[in-house]
Amino acid sequence: xxxxxxxxxxxxxxxxxxxxxxxxxxxxxxxxxxxxxxxxxxxxxxxxxxxxxxxxxxxxxxxxxxxxxxxxxxxxxxxxxxxxxxxxxxxxxxxxxxxxxxxxxxxxxxxxxxxxxxxxxxxxxxxxxxxxxxxxxxxxxxxxxxxxxxxxxxxxxxxxxxxxxxxxxxxxxxxxxxxxxxxxxxxxxxxxxxxxxxxxxxxxxxxxxxxxxxxxxxxxxxxxxxxxxxxxxxxxxxxxxxxxxxxxxxxxxxxxxxxxxxxxxxxxxx
Numbered sequence: 001x002x003x004x005x006x007x008x009x010x011x012x013x014x015x016x017x018x019x020x021x022x023x024x025x026x027x028x029x030x031x032x033x034x035x036x037x038x039x040x041x042x043x044x045x046x047x048x049x050x051x052x053x054x055x056x057x058x059x060x061x062x063x064x065x066x067x068x069x070x071x072x073x074x075x076x077x078x079x080x081x082x083x084x085x086x087x088x089x090x091x092x093x094x095x096x097x098x099x100x101x102x103x104x105x106x107x108x109x110x111x112x113x114x115x116x117x118x119x120x121x122x123x124x125x126x127x128x129x130x131x132x133x134x135x136x137x138x139x140x141x142x143x144x145x146x147x148x149x150x151x152x153x154x155x156x157x158x159x160x161x162x163x164x165x166x167x168x169x170x171x172x173x174x175x176x177x178x179x180x181x182x183x184x185x186x187x188x189x190x191x192x193x194x195x196x197x198x199x200x201x202x203x204x205x206x207x208x209x210x211x212x213x214x215x216x217x218x219x220x221x222x223x224x225x226x227x228x229x230x231x232x233x234x235x236x237x238x239x240x241x242x243x244x245x246x247x248x249x250x251x252x253x254x255x256x257x258x259x260x261x262x263x264x265x266x267x268x269x270x
Contacts, residue, residue: 035088036064042084043077046152048173050075050099063089072096076171099172100190100264101155101165106197106213107140109161128181137210139199141184147176167264190264193246194239198258201234215258221250 040060047055051073053062062068063085071085072094079096086093118127118134124146132138143161155169156176165176167190177185184199196215200207204216217235229243230250237250237259251261 033061033064036060038088039063039085042081042088043074044081044171046076046171046173048076048152048175050172050174070094075099076173098190099174099187100167100170101172101174101176101185101187102167102195102197102264103141103163103165104184104186104195104197104199105139105141105162106258106260107135107137107162107211108159108213109143111213112137112140112161112211125179125181133182135210137200137207137214139182139184139201140211142182146179146181147185150175150179188241192241192244192264194244194248194251194259194261196237196239196259198236201236203235207235213256213258216256218255220253220255221259224249224253 036057037060040056043056043060045056049055051059053059053073056074059068059073063071069091071089071091072082074081074085075096075098077096078098079093082096083093113136114134115131115136116134118130120126120130122144124133124142124144127133127142127144133140133142135142141162143158143163145156145158145163147163148156148158152173152175153169153171155166155171156163157166158164163176163185165185172187172190174187177183177187182199188195198211198213198215200211200214202210204218207214207216215235215237217232217237219232221230221237222232226247226249227243227245229240229245230237231240232238237254239250246261248261251259
C-alpha cells in the first residue's frame with residue numbers, strides 16, 4: 001500500500017492534466033484555414049524568403065487570406081508549385097521566372113594577391129571586418145565559403161579562391177546573396193546569357209593593380225553593344241537585361257575578359 005497509493009495519486013494527477021489539456025485544445029484552438037494548409041503542401045519548404053514573405057507558412061497564409069494573389073512568387077518551387085497553388089485557389093497558374101545565382105568576381109588566386117596573411121576565423125564575414133579582407137581588391141570574393149555553408153542545395157563550391165555556383169543545382173532561393181558580406185552574389189533569370197564577373201568600382205588604374213581580371217571602365221563594351229544594353233556606371237560595366245539579346249559583342253571587345261558568355265539552363269559555368 002505504501003507504494004500503491006503514491007502511484008495512484010500520480011496516475012490521477014496525470015489523468016486530470018490530460019483532461020485539462022484536451023479541453024484547452026478544444027476550446028482555445030485557433031482555426032486553421034484549410035486552403036493555407038493545402039497551399040503549404042505545394043511549397044518546397046525552403047523558407048528562403050525569395051517570395052517576399054518570412055517563410056513558406058507566411059506565403060501560404062497570405063495567399064489563403066488574399067493578402068497577395070501572386071501564385072508565382074516561389075522561385076525554388078518553380079512552375080509546379082505555382083500550378084499547385086493555382087489549383088487550390090481555383091485561379092489560372094502564373095509562370096515563374098526561374099532565377100539562378102552567379103558570383104560577380106573572377107579574381108582567382110593567381111590574379112589577385114593578398115595584403116596580409118589572415119589568421120582569424122575562416123569566414124568571409126569575419127575576414128571582411130579586418131581591412132575589408134585580405135585581398136588587394138576590396139570587392140573580391142574572399143573565398144572562405146560562407147555562401148557554401150548556407151546553400152540548402154549544396155550548389156556552391158570555392159574554386160581557386162572564388163565561389164562558383166552550379167546552375168543546375170541552384171534553386172534561386174537567394175540565401176547566398178544575403179550571406180555574402182561583399183554583396184557580389186546576384187540573382188538573375190536563368191535565361192541570361194552574358195554576365196559581368198566583376199564588382200570593382202575603383203578607377204581603372206587602381207583596379208588593374210589589384211586584379212588583372214577586373215573591369216577597368218574603358219567603355220568599349222558600352223560603345224560596341226548594338227542594343228544599348230550595357231553601360232559603365234561608377235567605373236563598372238552594368239548590363240540591362242531588358243535590352244540584352246545575348247549577342248556577345250561586349251564579350252569579344254572586353255580587353256580584360258571580365259564579361260563572360262554562357263548558358264545557365266544547360267549548366268555551363270560562366
